[in-house]
Amino acid sequence: MSFLTTALVLASTAQAYHQINAKVAFRKNIDPIVQPGEYTSHMHTFFGSDQVTVNTKTSAEAQTGCNTNDNPNDLSIYWIPTLYGVKGGDRIPIEPLSFKAYYNNIGDAEVTFPQDFKVVAGNADATSQADVDARSRLEWFCNVGGGQGTKDASAFPTSTCDRGRLQAILTFQDCFNPATMATAYSGGEHRQNSNWCPTGMKRIPQLRFSVRYDVSAAGSWNGVAPLELASGPSYSFHGDFINGWLPEAAENLMAATDKREWQPVGGPGRAQACTPADPDPENGTSDWAESVRAMEGAGNNAVAPTVPGATVEAKETPATPATEEDDICYRKRALRAMKRVSRIARLSVRI
Numbered sequence: 277m278s279f280l281t282t283a284l285v286l287a288s289t290a291q292a293y294h295q296i297n298a299k300v301a302f303r304k305n306i307d308p309i310v311q312p313g314e315y316t317s318h319m320h321t322f323f324g325s326d327q328v329t330v331n332t333k334t335s336a337e338a339q340t341g342c343n344t345n346d347n348p349n350d351l352s353i354y355w356i357p358t359l360y361g362v363k364g365g366d367r368i369p370i371e372p373l374s375f376k377a378y379y380n381n382i383g384d385a386e387v388t389f390p391q392d393f394k395v396v397a398g399n400a401d402a403t404s405q406a407d408v409d410a411r412s413r414l415e416w417f418c419n420v421g422g423g424q425g426t427k428d429a430s431a432f433p434t435s436t437c438d439r440g441r442l443q444a445i446l447t448f449q450d451c452f453n454p455a456t457m458a459t460a461y462s463g464g465e466h467r468q469n470s471n472w473c474p475t476g477m478k479r480i481p482q483l484r485f486s487v488r489y490d491v492s493a494a495g496s497w498n499g500v501a502p503l504e505l506a507s508g509p510s511y512s513f514h515g516d517f518i519n520g521w522l523p524e525a526a527e528n529l530m531a532a533t534d535k536r537e538w539q540p541v542g543g544p545g546r547a548q549a550c551t552p553a554d555p556d557p558e559n560g561t562s563d564w565a566e567s568v569r570a571m572e573g574a575g576n577n578a579v580a581p582t583v584p585g586a587t588v589e590a591k592e593t594p595a596t597p598a599t600e601e602d603d604i605c606y607r608k609r610a611l612r613a614m615k616r617v618s619r620i621a622r623l624s625v626r627i
Contacts, residue, residue, distance in 0.1 A: 292382045292383050293378055293379055293380045293381070293382060294378075294379040294382070294481075294529060294540070294541050295376055295377070295378050295379070296324075296345050296346060296347055296350055296352075296376065296377040296378075296379075297345070297346040297374065297375070297376055298323035298324050298344050298345045298346070298354060298375045298376075298377065299323065299344040299375070299552075300321055300322070300323060300344070300371050300372065300375070301322045301323055301324065301325070301326040301328075301342075301344050301552040301553075302322055302326065302552065302553065302554045302562065303319055303320060303321045303322065303358050303369065303371075303562050304319070304320065304322070304554060304560045304561065304562055305317050305318065305319050305320070305560050305561055305562075305566075305567035305570060305571075306320065306328075306329065306330045306560050307320060307355075307516065308328060308329065308330055308331065308332040308333065308518070309394050309396055309516050309518070310396065310400075310516070311330070312330060312331060312333075313330050313331060314330060314574070315330060315559055315560040315561075315570060316570050316571050316573075316574040316576055317567075317571075318357060318358075318400075318506040318507045318567065318571065319357065319358040319369075319506035319562070319564060319567050320355045320356065320357060320358060320506070320516075321355060321356055321357075321358045321359075321371065321372070322353065322354070322355045323344055323345070323353075323354040323355065323375050323377075324338070324341075324343060324344055324345045324350070324351065324352050324353045324354050324520065325338040325339070325340075325341030325342070325343050325344075325345075325351040325352065325353050325520050326341045326342045326343075326344070326552035326553060326554070326555060327339075327340050327341025327342075327351075327353075327555055328341070328353045328355075328518070328555070329555055329556045330556070330559075330560070332353070332518065333392070334391070334392050335391040335392050335393075335518070335519050335520050335521075336391070338351050338352060338353050338518055338519075338520030339351045339520050339522065341353075341520075341552075341555075342548060342550035342551065342552045342553070343548055343550075343552075344552050347525075347541060347545070348543075348545035348546055348547050348548065349521060349522045349524075349525030349528075349541060349542065349543035349544070349545035350520060350521050350522075350525065350541075350545075351520035351521070351522070351545075352377075352517060352518060352519055352520035352521060353516075353517070353518040353520060354375070354377055354485070354515070354516070354517055355515070355516045356375075356485065356487060356513065356514070356515050356516075357400070357505040357506040357507040357512065357513060357514065358370075358505070358506040358564075359372075359489060359491075359503060359504075359505055359506075360503070360504050360505070360506065360564065361491060361493050361494030361495070361502060361503060362494065362502045362503065362504050363494070363495070363502065367504070367564045367565075368493055368494065369564070370489050370490070370491055370493060370494070370503075371489075372487050372488060372489055373441075373488045373489060373490050374486075374487070374488045375485070375486075375487050375488075376485070376486040376487075377483060377484070377485060377486075377517075378483070378484040378485075378486060379481040379482070379483060379529060380481065380482045380483075380484055381450065381481060381482045382481045382529065382530065384450075384462075384471075384479055384482075385450075385479050385480050385481045385530060386471060386478045386479045386480075387454075387478045387479070387480060387530075388480065388481070388521075388526045388527055388529055388530045389480060389481070389519045389521060389526055389529075390454070390457075390519070391519065391523060391526075392457075392519065393452070393457060393518075393519040394457070394516075394517060394518045394519065395448055395449060395452075395459050395483075395516075395517050396514060396515070396516050396517075397412050397446055397447065397448040397449060397483075397485075397514060397515050398412055398414060398446055398512075398513055398514025398515055399511070399512065399514065400507045400508075400512050400514045401508075401512065402430075402508075402509075402511035402512045403508065403509055403511060403512070404428075404511060405428040405429065405430055405431070405511060407511055408430045408511050409461075411447070411461040411463065412446055412447055412448075413445060413446070413447040414429070414430040414444070414445070414446050414447075414511075414513055415429045415430060415444070415445045416429075416430060416431060416432050416433065416442065416443070416444050416510050416513075417433065417442075417443055418433050418437035418438060418441060418442060418443075419437075419441050419442070419443040419488060420437065420438045420439050420441040421437070421438035421439075422435060422436055422437045422438035423435055423436070423437050428511075430510060430511045430513070431509075431510050431511070432501035432503050432510045433501060434498070434499060434500075434501070435497060435498045435499075436496040436497055436498070437491065439490070439492070440489075440490045440491045440492030440493075440494075441488065441489070441490060441491075442488070442489045442490075442491045442503075443486065443487065443488045443489070444485070444486075444487045444489075444513055445484065445485070445486055445487075446484065446485045446487075446513060446514070446515050447482065447483075447484045448482060448483035448484065448485075448515065448517065449461050449482075450462050450473075450479060450480055450481070450482035450483075451471070451473035451474060451477040451478065451479055451480065452477055452478060452480055453476055453477050453478075454478060455476075458477075460473065460474050460477060462479060481529060481530075483517060485515045491503060506564070506567070521543075522543045522544060522545050524543045524544055525541055525542065525543030525544075525545065528541050528542055528543055529541050
């Protein structure tokens with residue numbers, strides 16, 4: 277989706293929102309939603325509560341963890357496929373500079389997230405723009421400058437980003453069925469229902485991931501980016517979420533009434549003095565090459581190289597700590613696009 281389209285969406289649906297800033301907890305080849313009980317997933321980078329294993333299923337489990345979210349009332353677990361810089365046979369893990377979870381359109385929501393709610397957005401098997409659900413609004417872009425050239429919205433930039441600054445945006449489903457926990461996107465195809473959700477579903481706040489990286493370690497490029505997700509090409513970016521909001525705070529999340537404004541969310545949670553760590557260090561791995569071997573050994577299809585000349589031999593480097601940055605650049609670009617829309621509208625009136 278282009279910034280012009282994004283701006284139109286924002287202009288028509290802007291509502292009160294809340295924002296969570298989270299640091300990296302750890303990375304590991306597990307996915308308790310998609311592959312429960314198995315250590316054969318592609319690599320993921322985890323944020324929020326560190327109480328996540330192959331068997332994690334409930335909010336209560338998440339709420340016992342050491343938390344990297346900046347709101348102590350949110351012990352949710354968030355995760356994404358790990359991004360790697362590709363240099364021949366080497367895979368260099370690139371940890372996010374910042375990870376933000378936005379809770380948008382709260383004013384449109386009918387209910388808050390229930391305990392034990394979990395959801396996945398995006399298509400981990402996508403290899404082209406056609407495989408990407410347009411409603412997820414998956415977009416990769418250089419958030420400082422650079423990366424000029426025509427590309428798919430969900431593709432990596434075709435040239436080096438200024439200062440190495442790369443950003444990804446992913447939007448989650450905003451409808452769910454209280455009986456089955458199934459999720460879906462709201463939309464005009466469901467306009468017969470007042471909440472614009474499929475029949476039997478309730479509207480919830482819409483979660484959006486915003487992830488910033490410094491990809492300088494991958495080097496410069498003109499054409500195919502020397503970057504690869506653990507799940508494959510850029511189109512395969514996806515996000516997972518297990519609700520860990522304390523129940524009182526989850527209800528407070530619904531109290532936002534001022535449109536287009538950030539709203540604080542309070543609750544009984546208290547800041548922790550702890551260091552996040554893998555709660556199951558004896559199993560699984562944070563090493564890319566080992567994760568590929570585990571996938572192959574289980575009969576899973578290991579991710580084929582997506583960068584010309586790349587091989588599956590890997591050399592890992594330690595994870596680097598994340599720093600916090602906001603989405604000011606993204607908002608400015610969207611605002612500029614909205615101004616262009618306004619100018620176009622005025623011009624059309626003159627014509």
